[in-house]
Amino acid sequence: MESISPVSNQVTQPTTTTTSTSDRSRRKRRKKSQPSTVDSSSQSSQSTSLEKWRSEKQQQIYSTKLVRALRELRISQQPSSSSSNPRGGGGGRAVREVADRALAVAARGKTLWSRAILSKAVKLKFRKQKRQRVSNPTTTNTRTTLLTTGSIRSKKQRATVLRLKAKGLPAVQRKVKVLSRLVPGCRKQTLPVVLEETTDYIAAMEMQIRAMTAILSAVTSPPPPGHDGGHTHMLG
Amino acid sequence: MSGRRSRSRQSSGTSRISEDQINDLILKLQQLLPELRDSRRSDKVSAARVLQDTCNYIRNLHREVDDLSERLSELLANTDTAQAALIRSLLTQ
Numbered sequence: 001m002e003s004i005s006p007v008s009n010q011v012t013q014p015t016t017t018t019t020s021t022s023d024r025s026r027r028k029r030r031k032k033s034q035p036s037t038v039d040s041s042s043q044s045s046q047s048t049s050l051e052k053w054r055s056e057k058q059q060q061i062y063s064t065k066l067v068r069a070l071r072e073l074r075i076s077q078q079p080s081s082s083s084s085n086p087r088g089g090g091g092g093r094a095v096r097e098v099a100d101r102a103l104a105v106a107a108r109g110k111t112l113w114s115r116a117i118l119s120k121a122v123k124l125k126f127r128k129q130k131r132q133r134v135s136n137p138t139t140t141n142t143r144t145t146l147l148t149t150g151s152i153r154s155k156k157q158r159a160t161v162l163r164l165k166a167k168g169l170p171a172v173q174r175k176v177k178v179l180s181r182l183v184p185g186c187r188k189q190t191l192p193v194v195l196e197e198t199t200d201y202i203a204a205m206e207m208q209i210r211a212m213t214a215i216l217s218a219v220t221s222p223p224p225p226g227h228d229g230g231h232t233h234m235l236g
Numbered sequence: 237m238s239g240r241r242s243r244s245r246q247s248s249g250t251s252r253i254s255e256d257q258i259n260d261l262i263l264k265l266q267q268l269l270p271e272l273r274d275s276r277r278s279d280k281v282s283a284a285r286v287l288q289d290t291c292n293y294i295r296n297l298h299r300e301v302d303d304l305s306e307r308l309s310e311l312l313a314n315t316d317t318a319q320a321a322l323i324r325s326l327l328t329q
Contacts, residue, residue: 175291
């Protein structure tokens with residue numbers, strides 16, 4: 001009797017404690033999971049967006065993506081480069097597009113500009129087909145249509161940016177409008193959105209430049225000391 | 237900060253965004269710019285100046301990326317050396 005009771009007590013106690021701890025741990029996990037996701041999302045969107053683009057890991061991820069994409073580009077360009085024309089200028093634009101697309105993919109679709117870059121790549125193909133069909137009758141017609149759409153677009157831009165009278169200064173408004181045109185995908189966005197996208201976009205571009213410079217310096221094995229110094233000045 | 241963000245999203249339809257939020261964003265932008273990072277005189281640097289410098293900085297970054305991609309495309313044109321060197325760079329990274 002006496003021997004059994006403490007045993008039973010001992011047996012029951014751990015089970016109760018285990019269940020209680022498991023409940024507590026479950027509750028803790030649930031409680032932790034909710035605020036942790038909230039914290040991580042808020043952090044990732046604000047303070048750690050800069051850290052994200054400045055981490056070594058992110059740069060390595062981007063570099064490998066870029067190198068892979070460049071290899072595919074080279075393979076697709078090889079049959080044309082075998083001809084006598086050296087495609088210096090055209091090839092540069094293709095590389096730029098590839099680099100931008102890789103950068104947008106590295107952003108994981110959380111930002112406006114990355115989604116805009118990715119959708120641009122798809123839209124360009126459709127537009128090229130349309131322009132080829134339209135330009136066949138007359139070239140002047142296409143030019144006028146492009147001009148009119150440009151003016152309509154600028155009017156719409158003014159309307160959406162001017163509606164925000166938080167910063168009513170016309171100088172600030174004008175500059176934010178110019179800025180919104182520079183950052184992809186921000187032409188019809190509100191002022192705080194444009195500013196946020198700009199911060200992320202600048203950090204991303206800095207990383208892009210660092211990665212591309214690293215690739216270039218790794219590939220051009222005998223490094224002329226003058227070139228690299230001149231290009232790293234921008235980033236301080 | 238997360239509360240402020242959610243509030244701003246809800247109210248952005250009615251376009252009532254406080255100046256404080258905008259000033260915060262402009263301050264954050266200012267710290268990104270290499271020119272204005274060192275002199276953190278937030279009183280003396282106007283928002284217009286920060287925005288102007290941001291535009292210039294973004295244009296400079298675009299120009300650099302274009303220049304780098306030109307150089308990369310020249311490299312890609314020289315197939316044999318580029319292929320070996322790319323593989324080398326991947327391995328060393």
